[in-house]
Amino acid sequence: MSSRTPIMAGNWKMNLNHLEAIAQVQKLAFALTDKDYEGTDVVVLPPFTDLRSVQTLVDGDKLKITYGSQDISAHDSGARTGEVSGPMLAKLNCTFAVIGHSERRQYHGEDEAVCNAKVKAAHRHGITPILCVGEGLEVRKAGNQVAHTLAQVDGALEGVAAEDAETIVIAYEPVWAIGTGEVATPEDAQEVCGAIRGRLAELYSQELADKVRIQYGGSVKGGNVAAIMAQPDVDGALVGGAALDVDEFVKIVRFRDQ
Numbered sequence: 001m002s003s004r005t006p007i008m009a010g011n012w013k014m015n016l017n018h019l020e021a022i023a024q025v026q027k028l029a030f031a032l033t034d035k036d037y038e039g040t041d042v043v044v045l046p047p048f049t050d051l052r053s054v055q056t057l058v059d060g061d062k063l064k065i066t067y068g069s070q071d072i073s074a075h076d077s078g079a080r081t082g083e084v085s086g087p088m089l090a091k092l093n094c095t096f097a098v099i100g101h102s103e104r105r106q107y108h109g110e111d112e113a114v115c116n117a118k119v120k121a122a123h124r125h126g127i128t129p130i131l132c133v134g135e136g137l138e139v140r141k142a143g144n145q146v147a148h149t150l151a152q153v154d155g156a157l158e159g160v161a162a163e164d165a166e167t168i169v170i171a172y173e174p175v176w177a178i179g180t181g182e183v184a185t186p187e188d189a190q191e192v193c194g195a196i197r198g199r200l201a202e203l204y205s206q207e208l209a210d211k212v213r214i215q216y217g218g219s220v221k222g223g224n225v226a227a228i229m230a231q232p233d234v235d236g237a238l239v240g241g242a243a244l245d246v247d248e249f250v251k252i253v254r255f256r257d258q
């Protein structure tokens, strides 16, 4: 039995304004009991514009929900119109920042160098990266999912010190399973998550690899979460659509009961 604490993170993507965010976190906090937080980290990842409201609510009501951003600038300040920096996110007490989500890679041209710079930016400011990796459909059809995903891990972690790497969360998200209802089988998830852990052992050490939490993401719901979580190298889920539905997200947090 792994000693890694499962981490269930809801990526709201570009949904819910700051008023809706308050309602959503309140509903989630109301639905979850103290027992739900025992042995599971519950995380929400709202849009930037919601973070201050979420921070105020979490602080004010002393909620056990943690939160983070969906992106982070590689730069700490300056002429970077539209970007949000690590110091700004740290000031909002963000615990996490998603880096290299496939939608950022696809629509904003983020490559390994960009992800690598963002991972380092997050670490500079005490923010834990949730580094997203995973293959598209063509790569999967060609059977190259492991090599493709490991190359993304290698690129994003280049020059990252062990003390920083051991805190990172890696989310394996096969792009063909995101928002499609097409879930990777638990064996598919394990194949790549296991390979990622193996690569961490090669890059750093087995001890470090055993500490890093690896999530699966792609059409995770209450009905499929238990089988995915039963895999030895899957330590949580990065949830998109189902995170917008509080009841469904609570089922995911309660994966042990499903």
Ligand SMILES: O=C[C@H](O)COP(=O)(O)O
Binding pocket: 011, 101, 173, 177, 178, 179, 180, 181, 217, 218, 219, 220, 238, 239, 240, 241, 242
């Ligand atoms: O970040 C979350 C993933 O993109 C998964 O999204 P999904 O659960 O809607 O498939």
